[in-house]
Amino acid sequence: MQNELKVVSNATCTFCGCVCDDIELTVEGNHITKAKNACVLGKAWFLNHEAGEGPIARIRGKEATVEEAVEEAARILVDAKFPIIYGLSDTTCEAQRVTVAIADWVGASIDTTTSVCHGPSGMAFQGVGEITCSLGEVRNRADLVIFWGSNPAESHPRHWGRYSTMPKGLFVPNGRKDRTVVLVDVRRTKSAPAADIFLQIKPRKDFEVLWMLRALVKGLTINEADLIDTGVTLEQLQNLVDRMKACKFGVLFFGMGLSMTRGKHLNVEAALALARDLNAFTRFYANPMRGHGNVTGADNVVSWQTGYPFGVNLGRGYPRFNPGEFTTTDTLARKEADAAMIIASDPMGNFSQAAREHLASIPYIALDTKETSTTRAAAVAFTTATYGINVPGTVYRMDDVPIPLRPAFESPYPSDEKILRALEKKVLHLLQAKLQASN
Amino acid sequence: MAITRIKGGKIYDPTNGINGEVRDIWIKDGKIIAPPIEADILPEKVIDATGRIIMPGGVDMHCHIAGPKVNLARKMRPEDKRYAPHVSRTALTRSGTIGSVPSTFATGYLYAGLGYTTAFDAAVPPLSARHAHEELQDTPIIDKGFYLLMGNNHYALEQIAKKDYEKLNSFTAWLLESAKGYAIKLVNPGGVEVWKSGGANISEIDQDIGHFNCTPRQIIQGLSQTAMDIGLPHAVHIHCNNLGIPGNWRTTQATMDALEGRRAHLTHIQFHSYGGEPDDQGKFCSKVQELAEFVNSHPEVTVDVGQVLFGETTSMTGDGPLGYYLHKVTGKKWTSADTEMEAGCGIVPMVYKEKSFVNALQWAIGLEWYLLVKDPWQIAMSTDHPNGGSFLAYPEIIQLLMDRTYRQEILKRVHPRVLERSCLKDLDREYTLNEIAIITRAGPARMLGLKNKGHLGIGADGDVTIYNESSNILAMFELPYMVIKYGKVVVEKSEIRLQVPGNTLHVSPSFDPGLVGGIRKWFESYYTIQFENYPVTDEYLSGGGTMIPCSKK
Numbered sequence: 005m006q007n008e009l010k011v012v013s014n015a016t017c018t019f020c021g022c023v024c025d026d027i028e029l030t031v032e033g034n035h036i037t038k039a040k041n042a043c044v045l046g047k048a049w050f051l052n053h054e055a056g057e058g059p060i061a062r063i064r065g066k067e068a069t070v071e072e073a074v075e076e077a078a079r080i081l082v083d084a085k086f087p088i089i090y091g092l093s094d095t096t097c098e099a100q101r102v103t104v105a106i107a108d109w110v111g112a113s114i115d116t117t118t119s120v121c122h123g124p125s126g127m128a129f130q131g132v133g134e135i136t137c138s139l140g141e142v143r144n145r146a147d148l149v150i151f152w153g154s155n156p157a158e159s160h161p162r163h164w165g166r167y168s169t170m171p172k173g174l175f176v177p178n179g180r181k182d183r184t185v186v187l188v189d190v191r192r193t194k195s196a197p198a199a200d201i202f203l204q205i206k207p208r209k210d211f212e213v214l215w216m217l218r219a220l221v222k223g224l225t226i227n228e229a230d231l232i233d234t235g236v237t238l239e240q241l242q243n244l245v246d247r248m249k250a251c252k253f254g255v256l257f258f259g260m261g262l263s264m265t266r267g268k269h270l271n272v273e274a275a276l277a278l279a280r281d282l283n284a285f286t287r288f289y290a291n292p293m294r295g296h297g298n299v300t301g302a303d304n305v306v307s308w309q310t311g312y313p314f315g316v317n318l319g320r321g322y323p324r325f326n327p328g329e330f331t332t333t334d335t336l337a338r339k340e341a342d343a344a345m346i347i348a349s350d351p352m353g354n355f356s357q358a359a360r361e362h363l364a365s366i367p368y369i370a371l372d373t374k375e376t377s378t379t380r381a382a383a384v385a386f387t388t389a390t391y392g393i394n395v396p397g398t399v400y401r402m403d404d405v406p407i408p409l410r411p412a413f414e415s416p417y418p419s420d421e422k423i424l425r426a427l428e429k430k431v432l433h434l435l436q437a438k439l440q441a442s443n
Numbered sequence: 444m445a446i447t448r449i450k451g452g453k454i455y456d457p458t459n460g461i462n463g464e465v466r467d468i469w470i471k472d473g474k475i476i477a478p479p480i481e482a483d484i485l486p487e488k489v490i491d492a493t494g495r496i497i498m499p500g501g502v503d504m505h506c507h508i509a510g511p512k513v514n515l516a517r518k519m520r521p522e523d524k525r526y527a528p529h530v531s532r533t534a535l536t537r538s539g540t541i542g543s544v545p546s547t548f549a550t551g552y553l554y555a556g557l558g559y560t561t562a563f564d565a566a567v568p569p570l571s572a573r574h575a576h577e578e579l580q581d582t583p584i585i586d587k588g589f590y591l592l593m594g595n596n597h598y599a600l601e602q603i604a605k606k607d608y609e610k611l612n613s614f615t616a617w618l619l620e621s622a623k624g625y626a627i628k629l630v631n632p633g634g635v636e637v638w639k640s641g642g643a644n645i646s647e648i649d650q651d652i653g654h655f656n657c658t659p660r661q662i663i664q665g666l667s668q669t670a671m672d673i674g675l676p677h678a679v680h681i682h683c684n685n686l687g688i689p690g691n692w693r694t695t696q697a698t699m700d701a702l703e704g705r706r707a708h709l710t711h712i713q714f715h716s717y718g719g720e721p722d723d724q725g726k727f728c729s730k731v732q733e734l735a736e737f738v739n740s741h742p743e744v745t746v747d748v749g750q751v752l753f754g755e756t757t758s759m760t761g762d763g764p765l766g767y768y769l770h771k772v773t774g775k776k777w778t779s780a781d782t783e784m785e786a787g788c789g790i791v792p793m794v795y796k797e798k799s800f801v802n803a804l805q806w807a808i809g810l811e812w813y814l815l816v817k818d819p820w821q822i823a824m825s826t827d828h829p830n831g832g833s834f835l836a837y838p839e840i841i842q843l844l845m846d847r848t849y850r851q852e853i854l855k856r857v858h859p860r861v862l863e864r865s866c867l868k869d870l871d872r873e874y875t876l877n878e879i880a881i882i883t884r885a886g887p888a889r890m891l892g893l894k895n896k897g898h899l900g901i902g903a904d905g906d907v908t909i910y911n912e913s914s915n916i917l918a919m920f921e922l923p924y925m926v927i928k929y930g931k932v933v934v935e936k937s938e939i940r941l942q943v944p945g946n947t948l949h950v951s952p953s954f955d956p957g958l959v960g961g962i963r964k965w966f967e968s969y970y971t972i973q974f975e976n977y978p979v980t981d982e983y984l985s986g987g988g989t990m991i992p993c994s995k996k
Binding site: 145285286 | 509511513514515517518519520521522524525529530531532534537538539540542544545546547548549570571573574577578581597638639640641642767770776777778779780781782783784790791969970971972973975976980
């Protein structure tokens with residue numbers, strides 16, 4: 005039994021939004037010893053995987069049975085006046101679907117890590133729409149690939165090799181040789197050497213540069229003086245515009261360098277509008293570089309169940325959407341939420357001090373595969389199995405393509421979905437009892 | 444043995460030739476049974492339908508309710524829902540948003556509330572099939588399925604160019620099985636690929652599709668034949684080239700001619716029946732008479748209408764270049780989403796206005812179709828939800844068809860030039876309840892090859908809608924008295940009483956496994972996911988799924 009060797013082919017890496025599904029895992033007992041095809045991040049994800057330690061469930065730090073913990077978690081959610089549920093970008097769609105159900109039953113806010121990464125991109129999309137495509141379209145057709153505010157060499161190491169710049173495709177048979185690669189960023193990142201053109205713009209000038217590009221695409225006259233403080237020259241921009249208009253298939257991949265810097269959704273609106281405008285000349289696309297393995301799935305699940313992508317409140321018995329009002333950092337910093345459930349995320353490690361302080365002051369439930377600063381301060385904490393390594397299910401790649409997971413081995417811990425299903429059942433039970441009591 | 448008896452209702456079951464007779468319906472274990480002869484068999488539940496109208500559950504054969512483009516539209520349009528009515532959570536049911544693109548749970552409840560028990564999404568890229576299935580699992584009560592976008596699929600186009608129909612048939616069967624889809628859908632055949640390859644479109648069915656060395660005509664002929672060869676329950680489902688373009692009736696006529704007697708379904712035909720010239724709105728007119736004449740003399744061809752209704756909605760289509768066209772015409776925000784090797788997509792907010800000549804004529808053209816096709820078995824009710832309007836407008840369409848006075852009143856209100864450019868004012872046909880039962884359930888079920896749907900004969904699924912008989916047609920169809928799904932009461936007095944999952948309907952045609960190696964080789968050269976991760980497994984099927992058999996060659 006021990007250290008039985010097995011190979012899992014076509015396994016999916018959920019570390020980043022690339023969601024590479026061509027990984028070949030060699031599994032010895034409860035360890036993955038090889039992760040063929042995985043990048044440095046993927047290898048770290050698979051090879052360093054350790055099943056969590058300690059009990060499955062804890063109530064205020066003390067070991068408890070799953071039943072007790074589920075009961076306590078349900079009670080916290082049902083008793084709350086303004087519960088919030090947050091996280092979800094590192095779990096399966098199956099678990100996300102149950103989570104939105106729980107949010108609905110208890111009238112919670114449901115929000116995902118999208119609100120602190122590409123939430124502004126979602127809002128920009130609502131403003132102007134979006135011309136997008138699956139990554140295979142880029143692979144097979146793109147002859148101009150622009151990265152803006154994104155550093156794929158470090159954040160999405162296989163993006164270039166698998167999807168965007170290197171691979172040979174139907175209409176780009178020579179791969180990299182058939183493409184021009186442009187990088188726009190405020191600093192010379194590790195991605196810069198691999199680009200044909202690198203434009204270093206001044207920090208907080210993304211919007212201005214994008215807007216000037218739009219003007220040039222439209223044929224308006226721009227003066228050198230208009231570009232003061234942007235870090236780029238008119239010649240550089242005109243050159244880029246000429247390339248954008250002349251390419252057969254252009255794509256602009258944008259990262260959090262655009263969505264989370266000054267201007268936020270306005271920056272992304274400018275990028276989306278630029279790509280849209282270029283369709284008067286050629287085919288041009290704009291795609292977000294999404295980070296977490298299934299943050300795109302979270303957007304999709306929350307959208308199909310509520311009609312809105314993130315920052316949704318169900319407190320009135322139906323979905324309402326308002327980023328800023330119903331997004332988690334805000335509801336916490338304003339001390340509105342009186343209970344929370346955090347799934348596969350560590351807000352105690354990365355939220356603002358005001359948000360963290362309030363979260364620490366209210367009862368909350370945490371589900372994670374390992375101990376984090378969030379699970380440590382939770383009223384009820386569950387240790388769960390890792391999606392993709394122990395748990396099957398569905399994840400959505402950054403381009404909305406749904407991909408199945410092929411787990412390597414079973415975990416001693418239950419999946420998020422299993423805990424959440426038990427919690428949903430208990431919540432419904434308590435709500436029914438409450439209803440009967442009030443009648 | 445759950446036995447239900449529905450007593451004393453007036454039955455409209457056109458498939459079985461029952462036109463308003465008072466009879467009892469018996470349902471056992473979800474299926475219609477013959478009334479038991481033994482007097483001692485007592486039903487567990489007796490529903491008194493005396494004085495009420497009974498029809499089979501409604502069947503919507505063409506709508507957009509699940510999958511990537513529907514969800515993109517939800518994400519893009521918060522403004523569409525902000526002031527719209529919503530669905531509130533109850534102890535039994537989930538909440539949701541409505542607008543023109545309802546959320547999934549709301550979609551299931553609203554269809555059921557309208558007396559519809561089956562609906563098919565008309566355009567899913569196979570690469571996104573898993574997504575569509577996940578949404579259908581969250582769309583309760585109704586049975587459902589979807590059609591696969593194939594009219595711009597590279598592998599299909601290559602086989603058509605090579606005239607290798609053996610491979611085309613096997614590929615189609617393999618694809619339907621892999622995606623757990625229901626039918627072949629063509630959307631602007633060839634035109635979407637031309638759009639994806641540089642931003643142009645196709646305007647004639649004999650135009651060459653650039654690098655693929657074939658034409659829309661060959662795609663239409665090839666895949667309509669494939670649907671028949673592999674015995675699919677539904678014929679090829681065609682969204683013609685040139686949707687929405689004045690003068691496109693010639694393309695539609697050419698498409699019908701190109702079928703050369705093969706079975707086919709032409710969808711949202713309203714959008715394809717325009718006279719005039721592409722660049723001259725002044726000559727825009729109806730050409731329904733010419734096209735309906737063809738349908739009237741070709742029983743192998745069926746259509747659904749794609750009725751336009753006045754108000755706000757969202758246009759969503761697999762026809763990528765159409766999305767761009769609508770964006771340019773309306774100036775509104777625009778989403779386009781292309782899928783590798785397979786398909787395109789366009790989404791644009793739309794407003795249809797009574798006082799707009801073009802919109803009013805579109806409205807009239809849809810109604811002309813209902814009134815000019817002689818055999819109601821050849822025409823299905825649709826709004827191409829949400830493109831022409833929401834499925835929630837079906838009762839309004841029923842009223843327009845059953846009540847010519849009401850129809851003429853609206854006609855007087857809309858843009859006056861419609862009177863000259865359409866023959867609607869001269870059409871005094873009024874639909875009977877029996878004909879309404881045909882175009883809303885019996886006909887679409889027959890077109891789809893669903894032998895257990897759309898009728899109340901022995902062995903049929905126990906999907907039944909009970910209406911209050913009323914001279915107020917709108918009220919009667921908007922608020923059914925009761926809706927029964929597989930023998931269980933799911934809606935009563937406009938409230939959901941039971942949330943069942945509903946089944947996903949799919950096909951599994953046989954194919955030559957020896958040809959899969961070739962498909963795999965092609966797939967691995969171009970796709971960005973693994974061949975093994977492409978097929979959708981059974982756990983994604985709502986209610987465990989129901990496989991609808993294909994007929995043998």
